[in-house]
Amino acid sequence: MSATTVLMEKWPVLGRHEQAATWLTIWMDLGRAPRTIDAYARGLAEYLLMCEREDVDPVTANRAHIAVYVRELTSRPHRRGANVVSIDSGAGLxxxxxxxxLVPVRLFYDFLMEExxxxxxxxGRGRYTPGRQRAGQQRAGTAADEAAVDPQ
Structure with a gap:
């Protein structure tokens, strides 16, 4: 059984989106580590499932659709339950x-651009938001900041 077939069985949504399957196959052919491919497949599959729920074509999705995905990730219940308490606790990842x-989603869109x-x-890519300076660098923005600042 090929690695592509295994991924499609694990995340059937990838098989429903030809460009996604092609992109992952290219990454496998480039010799990326199996755990990297698995993480990319998982991230992209979650995004594609959101696109299907929202009736959005992932090839033509825009910044607003990415923001919906980020909002979904930030509000997702914690897998250990609602009673988990940690320093920045709250719902979401x-x-x-x-x-x-977001990395595999960004790389997928890079691929679509190349094609x-x-x-x-x-x-968005590596944006920074104003904040306290640490060792001469600004504090990194949140994922929501990053998704929101990159113009379409």
Whole structure:
């Protein structure tokens, strides 16, 4: 059984979106580590499922659709339950996890641009927001900031 087939069985949504399957196959062919491919597949599959729920074509999605995805990630119930208490507790995934989930979505849109299927990438890139300075660097923005500042 090929690695692509395994991914499509694990995340059937990937098989319903030809461009997504092609993109992941290219990353596998480039020899990326299996865990990297698995993480990319998971992140992209979650995004594609949101697109299906919202009746959005992922190839033509815009910044507002990315914002819906980020909002969904930030409001998702914690997998350990609502009673988990931590320092930045609240509903949703941690900012670092959200950033991790956005990476494959951003790379997917880079691929669509390279293929001539899009003119721009709706996912923001490495933006910083004003904040306290630490060792000469500004504090990194949140995933929601990043998704919101990149113009379509």
């Amino acid at each position: 941690a900012n670092a996890t959200i950033q991790q989930r 001539g299927l899009r003119e721009s990438n709706p996912v």
